[in-house]
Each structure stands twice: as C-alpha cells, then as structure tokens.
Amino acid sequence: MRVYGHDHTDPEQGPLPGREYVELLGGPLDGQLYDVTDLSPAEQRDGALLITEQGAHGPGGRADYEPGNQAGRWEWRGDMP
Incomplete structure (x- = not known):
C-alpha cells in the first residue's frame, strides 16, 4: 500500500x-x-x-476524509477547492 504524500515512484512509499496509519476509503485517495x-x-x-x-x-x-464506522479507516466526504 502507498502512503499519502509519497510519490508512486518512491521506493520507500510504503508504511514505516x-x-x-489509517486507510483512506473512497474518493481520489482510495486505498x-x-x-x-x-x-x-x-x-x-x-x-x-x-x-x-x-x-x-x-x-x-x-x-x-473523516473517521468512519470502522477503526483505522477514514471515509471520503467530498472534495473542496
């Protein structure tokens, strides 16, 4: 899994x-x-x-993204400018 804020080509893009960490569910950062x-x-x-x-x-x-119903997971609520 990729960590938010790390480039997808970064060899150390995974969790440390x-x-x-929380997992992002839905929206543009899903997963x-x-x-x-x-x-x-x-x-x-x-x-x-x-x-x-x-x-x-x-x-x-x-x-x-806000905490959802499941621990360790944040759910997408929408996009803002």
Whole structure:
C-alpha cells in the first residue's frame, strides 16, 4: 500500500515501522494510507483535508476524509477547492 504524500515512484512509499496509519476509503485517495502518528486524538477525530491532484477541483484541490464506522479507516466526504 502507498502512503499519502509519497510519490508512486518512491521506493520507500510504503508504511514505516513504528508509525500509525489509517486507510483512506473512497474518493481520489482510495486505498492509500495516511500517517496519523503525530496527530492528537482531537485532530484524529476531526479528520483531514488532504491535497490531491485527482479531485473534482483539479491540482491543489482537497479531499475531505473523516473517521468512519470502522477503526483505522477514514471515509471520503467530498472534495473542496
């Protein structure tokens, strides 16, 4: 699995030991992992607006992901400019 923020050609694009990740479900980043190791519990509850090139608003747009019903997985809520 690829970690969000790593180029697909990066040889170290996978998860690293000792880090905590959530899986992104749906939307333009579906299937990628997002590193939440340095996020506080409150930040993790809020989710994240992640920059993406593939979203509805094109390069620089953001995909909104929030914790879903399953632990360790964040669900896509839509795209934002």
